Structures are given as structure tokens and as C-alpha cells.
Amino acid sequence: MSLKTKEKITLFWFRRDLRLQDNAGLYYALRSEYPVVPLFIFDRNILDDLEEKRDARVTFIYQAIQNLRDELKTLDADMLIEYGYPLEVWRKLVETYDIAEVYTNTDYEPYATERDRDVYQILKKKGIVFKTCKDQVIFDKQEILTSQGSTYTVFTPYSRAWKEKCNDFYLSSYPTRKYTGNFLPWKGQSVPSLADMGFQVVAYDFPPARVSSALLEKYDQERDFPAMEGTSRIGIHLRFGTVSIRKLVRQAREHSQTFLNELIWREFYQQILANFPHVGKGEAFRKPYDHIKWRYDEADFKKWCEGKTGYPLVDAGMRQLNAIGFMHNRVRMVTASFLAKHLLIDWRWGEAYFAEKLLDYDLAANNGGWQWATGSGTDAAPYFRIFNPTAQAEKFDPKNEYIRKWVPEFGTADYPEPMVDHKMARERCLKAYKDALDKG
Template sequence: MTSQNKQKIAIFWHRRDLRLHDNAGLYHALRSGLPVLCLFIFDKNILEKLNDRHDKRVTFIHETVMDLQSSLAEQGSDLLIRYGTPEKIWEELTEEFQLGAVYTNHDYESYSKTRDTQIEALLKNKGIGFKTYKDQVLFEKDEIKTGQNTIYTVFTPYSRAWKAKCNDFFLSSYPTEKYFNRFFQTQPRPIPSIGEIGFERAQGAFPSQKISNDVLEKYEDRRNYPAQPGTTHIGIHLRFGTVSIRDLARKAFETSDTWLNELIWRDFYQQILWNFPQVGEGRAFRPEYDRIKWRNNEAEFKLWCKGQTGYPLVDAGMHEINATGFMHNRVRMVVASFLTKHLLIDWRWGEAYFAEKLLDYDLAANNGGWQWAAGSGTDAAPYFRIFNPTAQAEKFDPKGEYIRKWVPELNSLNYPDPIVDHKMARERCLKAYKEALAKS
């Protein structure tokens, strides 16, 4: 142990908050009176579940933490970066440093809650405090409740209550920059290479974290048309916290109520995941939907994954996600509805595929979106809403620009016939759902 390491310090543990600006937990750490050393852990428990050694999300995180370390070096400090399991790493850190307290921000997923409970117990056993704060959402857990003091399970009334409660207090940034002189002064340590954590660097650029006013001002008119530059592509930055939700919400209040609703959906699904944790464990929000007899035809699922269903809008969406890790939101609804309703394939199969492919994958939103499509989630609409992919294409890609971009083989001999007839599939779906729900 060096003499430098004998100084009592606080550690701020970055997870879904890879930034220094407007970071709740970091703000409280910097104001604690102890010098603050920042930490990021490449968590083996998470990384070992990823199948693609070129997973672009790992490349994004690796590049982001390198930038974060550079920013901290400018303050005479460092971002300590470790690779392994959190339990083992925290055991090592308590030996390496004299820790006064550990600060971090809330995470709402099942694995994260279990991990944090274990780390809190480990630290408490050594007399070290573990303090966590709300950062990635505006409202969490049970902060937005009905007049009957219950949790909202339908979005529209939740969003009204959210807007009624949201004010400057909740939108204000944490002024972390005022306290940058309180970072622990130390020399930068080596960063594990992407190869050392078991991956290879993925090619391609990532979306910008800057959103133009033009996109937001025209968001309501453009957002449903996948061929237009109508969406923000900010999802990966929200997922990993390279942007502040408070900054974005203030911008949304100023420019676009429709886009503000998209941010509120994030809060809504996070509070659903917290209050109804069974959804994150693979169960339907509405238990009666777990009685549906899914066909789960593996050959059809593979055709869906590869974008070879014979329905151009569905195939375009799947080609887009496979190539880029992104899919337009309107198209996500269509492809999810097609898998669950036309093919009667369990929504969990589609959710898992999106989890593997999406750059902006977030358990709460992904689960919520897939259960919405399947009819098993929080949405108030009846289960017999079944998107017609041909009609959706005619309405939202009327010139076929998006489809031609992602399905260049359209109108060639290489393009397959539809794998299922829409009318037959719709009737089969309604029958299967009715039979399952009749047992309620």
C-alpha cells in the first residue's frame, strides 16, 4: 500500500452514468468532505452473457470510459477501471484504499439490485457506508402515485401526474463542476484493453449525443416515418448515462411535448420494473397472458430474425437492426406485433433477440415494448390490436424509401413470398388469445 493510498477517500462508482456533468451520486460524493476517486467496473457477470465478441455496446463503453479518464486526468485525478466480478473487486479495493464511503446511483434491474445489496453488506461489514441516489430518471419507484396511493399501471394518467409534479426542482442540474477540485489527486492508471476483457473493437460510428432543435421542433410530424430524419437516436446515450436526463427534459419542455412523452415512457417502464419485478424475470404483466399457447416455430423465428418474412416493412426493420443495432420506433412496433400476433411466437423470444442486438437496449423499456406488442403488458388497448404490416408500410413509408434502403432485393427473384397470410394469421391469433383468456 502506497502512502497515497493511506489517505481516507470516497469512491464514486460509475455504472449507468458515464459522465461527470450533472451526476447526482457524484455530486454528493464531491460534497462529502473526502477526496473522491472515480471507479468503473467491467462486470464479468454481465459481459460473459454477451454472445458477440464484437458487441458494439462494449466498444461504446470502452471508448466512453477512456474519454472519462482523460477528463479526470485534466483535474489531476483518475478513473480507476477494473475487470472482474464486483464482489471480488470491492474486496480488493477495501484492502488497497482507506475508504470512508462509497457513492453511486440507483439501478432498478434485478441483477443490479442483488449486486448492490451484496456490495452494501460487504462494505457495511468493514464499516464503510454505501450511499445511492436517483439519477437516470426524473421520477422513480413510487414517487408518482394515484389519488388512491397506488402505482399507475396505465401510461396516459401516469404521464399527466408526472407533468403535474415535475417542476424546476426536479429539472435542476447537480452543479458537479463547482467541486471538481475535490477529486482525489493521483496519476492515471492503465486501462484494460478491449481484448483483455474478452472482446474485439467493433467498427462504425456511434450516434451523436447532441440533438438538433430542428429534430425536436418537427418531432411530432416526422417521428413515425422511418425514411425521414425524425428521431433523436439518443437512446444509447440515455442507456449508459453519457447525457443528463434533466438536461434533456428541460430541452423537451422547451421544444416538444411529444418527445417529452418519450422521456416519460422511460420513467414509466422503470417504475413498472421496480414495482412489478416479475416482468423483468420473464413473466407477463397480466398473468392470464402466460396461458397463451405459442406456436414457437423455430424455422419461422429464424426467418423473422434474418428479415426474410416476405413482408417488406418487417424485413426492412430486421435488416436495419442486424446491420446497425438500431431500429426505428414505429418499425419496432410492427416487427414485434408480427412476431407475436402473426407468427404466434412468444414475445420473450423477440425480447431476447432485441436485447442482443439493440445499442440502446434497456431491460425496462424493451420488456415494456414487447409486452405492449403482445398485449400482455400495461397498455389499456385490447389484445386484438394486430398491425397489418402492408397497411403500416403504405401509411408510414408511402414512397417505399425506407424499405428500398434496407430491402434492396425487393422485386427480385431473391425476395421470398410471405411466410404467412395476414388474414389467416389474424384469425389464428384471435382464436389463440380468446382460448387462453377465456380461462380467466
Template structure:
């Protein structure tokens, strides 16, 4: 018997059934919809630790999705391999008429999608993608001259001016759940089959309390206080809706809304200036800086053994949990780049290997901000004093003591470099590179 024609919805950075743009359009396509996910070997093979919690998180979310879909008489199809080869296999198994998915803006994803679209086109299968992980993308928010913004404040102002119910309204996917393809549950590869092992530690919840948002502006800079949303991993993998979060932020916290706008800002930078995703400085003159790049000092920074407690606490928290408080991220990044004169790309790559919420656009944007080489960056002469930052944002040393049990003992190292000396050295090196001398 001939196979029935179906539509496939390809999950990537949008791992939820509710308020999902591409899934909504797929369910209204006219053919039964089979949800699909690929564990991409090109990505997984580059991870060097069997306990990578991001893979564990994705697997746990997919397991939950499978249970939810099974309750509707359908299934999630999960494959492991090279996307092109996996898609060739799927097209032999099913009579696919259309493929729906949501946009992905990273360079690798762009290349991957181009290859898959060509494969589908050769078989007369349409490939339709939609905006889902941001409110505004690509060239939707432009200056009066019709150019992309490279400074956040005017971008933010224009972003808010353009926001309407149309952009922040949810997609009513549940209304069309009866359009899923009827099938028995399909097997999901185990973590072990993917080459990974579970740690079993809980992940941050995927909701944010109203009380936290109401106090967000006043408390968010203090790392000892549980005053941040911890939603980064959920935004990264799309287990929460950005539209839902924007509506909630508008009700309860202008500061939290601003953080969401920063996320859109960095995504449009990555799209409009793709060189930053290839490791280039947004401001090319900053590539003239003569970095010291001392391996031994970089290792001490990675391990949280610089002798600066706020820096060390942050790095130890990152290594242990995959999370680092945003204020501390700025301090640790600035310290590595400006106190140690280590190329910002080294730190960017280290964060990419450790952060649960790693996102190329935001990670690159944050590191280039710290280095002064990016859009809307901190001026080259702004150099955080990590001791002053600790006094201001962890005055009782609660955060630092939590992560540095040997603090105030002979076992804690002396500072790797004197702050005043490092500051003057940094200014000299930057001035020489930028022609400011």
C-alpha cells in the same frame, strides 16, 4: 505510511461528469473522490459476440472520461471481474470511508448492490445511492389511492403536475471538481483484454438539434426520414442528463417529452412489479396463450426474411446497426407475436442481444405492449397490418429499399403467412386463452 481516507464514486449507468447526482454528493462528502468503474464479468461473459458495440461504446466513453479526469490531475479506476471480488481487492488498496453511486433498478443490479452493500457494511463503510437516470422513480408518482399507475395517460398527467424546477434542475458538479483524488492516470483495460474487438463505426452523437425536436411530432413515424433523436444509447448508459433533456423537450416538443415520460413509466413498472423483470407477463392470464413457437419461422423473422418488407427492413437494420426505428419496432414485434404466435419473450431476448440502447424496463414494456400482456397494452384484438403500415409510413419504399436490395425481385421471399389468415388464427388463440370465446 497510512493511506489517506478517500471516497469512491462508482460509475454504472451514469457515464458523465456533469449533472450527475451521485457524483455531486460524493464530491461534497469531505474526502477526495476516486471515480471507479467495473466491467462486470457476469454481464460480459453472457455476450456471445466479440464485436458487441455496447461494450465498445462503454469503453470509448470511459477512455474519454479518463482523458478528462487526467486533465484535472486525477484518474478513473477501471477494473474487470466479478464485482464482489473486485471490491474486496479495492478495499485492500485504499482506505475507503464512503461509496457513492446512483440507483439501478434492474433485478440483477439490485442483487449485486445488496451484496456489495453488505461487504461495505461489514467494514463500516457507508453505501449511498441517489436517483439520477429518471425524473421520478419507484413510488414518487402514485394515483389518488396511493398505488402505482399501470396506465400511461393518467401517469403522464400526474408526472407533469408534479414536475418542478427542483426535479429538473442540474447538479453543479463542476463547482467541486477540485475535490477529486490526486493521482496519476491508472491503466484502463483494452477492449482486447476484455475479450472484445472494435468495429470502429461512429456512434450517435449525444445531443439533439432544436430543429429536429420542433419537427419531431410530424416526422418521427417515418423510418426513411432522420427525424428521431438516436439518443437511446446515451440515455441507457447515462452519457446525457435526463434533466437536461426534459428541459429541452419542454421548450421544443411535447411529443418528445412524452417519450421521456414513457421511459420513467416503464422504470416505475419494473420497480413496483418486479415479476416483469423475471420474464412473467404483467397480466398473468396471457401466460395461458398457446404459442406456436416454430423455430424455423422465428429464424426467418430474425434474419429479415418473412416476405413482409417493413418487418424485414427493420430486422436487417437491427442486425446491421444495433438500431431500429421505434415505429418499426412496434410492427416487427406485433408481427412476431401475433402473426407467427411466437412467445413475446423470444423477441424480447433477441432485441436484448442486438439493441445498442437495450434497456430492460423499456424493452420488456414494449414487448408486453405488443403482446397485449403488459401495462397499458394494445388490446389483444389490435393486430398491425404490416403492409398497411408500410404504405402509410414508407410510401415511397425508401426505407425498405435501403435494407432490402432484392425487393421486387424473384430473390425476395413470398410472405411467410397470409395476413388475414394470421389475424383470424391469432384472435382464435387469444380468445381461447383469455376466455373471450
């Protein structure tokens, strides 16, 4: 650490909120009594689990941190950058600096909740105040409840209540720029490189941190067709907080109710994860679905992963995912349903594969989407609803444009036959599900 100060300070801990503007926790930190020093920890508990050392998400975070530092330098400030295990980092920080308060924004994932609980204890022993703020959602886990005071587990009534409660108060931006004079002036922090952390820089054309109003005007008509550029691609920015959810909701309310509903789905899954943390720990939301006798067939799973199932839309989606770390939303549903219902392979395998590959991976949304497609989640598609990948392709990629882009051998002798018959797979799935639910 090159920050030298004996002054009492407030630390602001950046996590899923990598921006200065409209940042709730940073706003409250800057209004505290003490000069503010920003902090980011490259968390080894997370990074050590990443087998792919050319993970574009790590490059994205690193670039976002560099952008933050560039902004801070215009304010004569800088950021503490740490690489290590958060509890060890915090034990060192509290011995190094005279910290009065620590502010951060709430993260609802199970690991983050446990980590923050432990950090709170470290700070409490030193008499340091630890304050967490709501920032990545409009409404967090206990703000949208039924008339009986319970958590909504069905999307439609949740979204109705969400829209009724949402008003300009909740959507107004936090005016952080008014208080940027409260950063502690300093410079010269040495920063670990990606190579120091065992990662390589990935050249990747990340989507912009904005959604055009023109796209939103056509969102309802174009979002289901994977050959069109009809989706927002904003997911990675929401995941790491380089865009404000309040700004996006204001824009959606003006230009697209369909896009607004997608943002509400994201909040729905966040509050499900926060209130039912077992879903983030490998368990089905609906317990009887944990009784399904899955086929743990590694050869079949490998064909699915590589996009060699013989079902063109499934294969196109998987190859898109493997190539660019993104898959069209409609195709995510089809590929997930195919793995869980056609192949009867445990959805957790697919969830983990998406978590490894998706640039916009978010635990709440990924888990929610997989459990929806499988039938085991909240507000899920009923188990007897089984997507026909061929019919989905005919409806949403009628000219095979998306398929031909990602599966160039489609229509030739090199393209494999379907690895499983749709009718047989459907009947096998219905029997396996019925047997499990009858027991449950």
C-alpha cells in the same frame, strides 16, 4: 491497481451515468468529507453473457470511460478501472483502501438491485457507508403515485401526474463542476484493454450525445416515417448516461411535447420494472397471458430474425437492426407485433433478440415495448389489435424508400412470398389469445 494512498477516501462507482457533469451521485460524493476516487467495473456477470465479441456497446462504454479519464486528467485525477465479478472486486477494494463512503446512482434492473444489495452487505461489515442516488430518471419508483398511494399502471394518468409534479426543482442540474477540486489527485492507473477482456474494438459512427432543437421542432410530424431522419437516436446515451435526463427534459419542454411524452414513457417503464420486478424476469405483467400456447417454431423465428418473412416493412426493420444495431421506433412495434401475433411465437424470444442486437437496449423499455405489442403488459394494445404490416408500410413508407434501402430485392423474383397469410394469422392469434384469457 496503481493507486497508492493510505488516506481515507470516498469512492464514486460509475455505472449508467458515464459523465462528470450533472451527475447526482458524483455531486454528493464530491461534497463528502473525503477526497473522491472514481471507479468503474467491467462486470463479467454481464460481459460473459455476450456471445458477440464485436459488440459495439462494449466499444461505446470503453470509449466513454476513456473520455471520462481524459476529463479527469485535466483535474489531476484518474479512475480505478476493474474487470471482474463485482462482489469479488469489492472484497478486494475494501481490503486495499481506507474507504469511508461509497456513492453511486440507482439502477432499477433486477440484477443490479440484487448486486447492490450484496455490495451493501460487504461494505456494511467494514463499517463503510453505501449511498445510492436518483439520477437516470426525474421521478423514481415511489414518487408518482395515484391518489390512493398505488403505482400507476396506465400511461396517460401517469404522464398527467408526472407533468403536474415536474418543475424547475426536479430539472435543475447538479453543479458538479463547483466541487471538482475534491477529486483525489493521482495518475498512472493501468487499464485493461478490450482485447484483455476478450472483445474487439468496433468501428462505429455512434450518434452524438445531443438532440438538435430543429429536429424536435419537427419531431411530431416526422418521427413515424422510417425513411426520414426524424427520431433522436439518443437512446444509447440515455442507456449509459452520457447525457443528462434533466437536460433532455428541459429541452423537450421547450421544443416538443411529443418528445417529452417519449421521455415520460421511458420513466413509466422504469417505474414499472422497479415496482413489478417480475416483468424483468421473463413473466408477463398480466398473468393470464402466460397461458398462451405459443408456437416455438425455430425455422419461422429464423426467418423473422433474418428479415425474410415476405412482409417488406418487417424485413426492412429486422435487416436494419442486424446491420446497424438500431431500428426505427414505429417499425419496432410492427416487427414485435408480427412475431407475437402473426407467427404466434413467444414474445420473449423476440425480446431476447432485440436485447442482443440493439445498441440502445434498455431492459425496462425493451420489455415494456414488447409486452405492449404483445398485449400482455401495462397499458398494452388490446390483444385484438393486430398491426397489418402491409397497411403500416403503405401509411408510413408510402414510396417504399425505407423498404428499398434495406430490402434491395423487394419487387423482384428473389423476394419471398409472405410466410403467413394475414387473415389466417389474425384469426389464429385471436383464438389462441381468447383460449388463454378464458382460462386466466
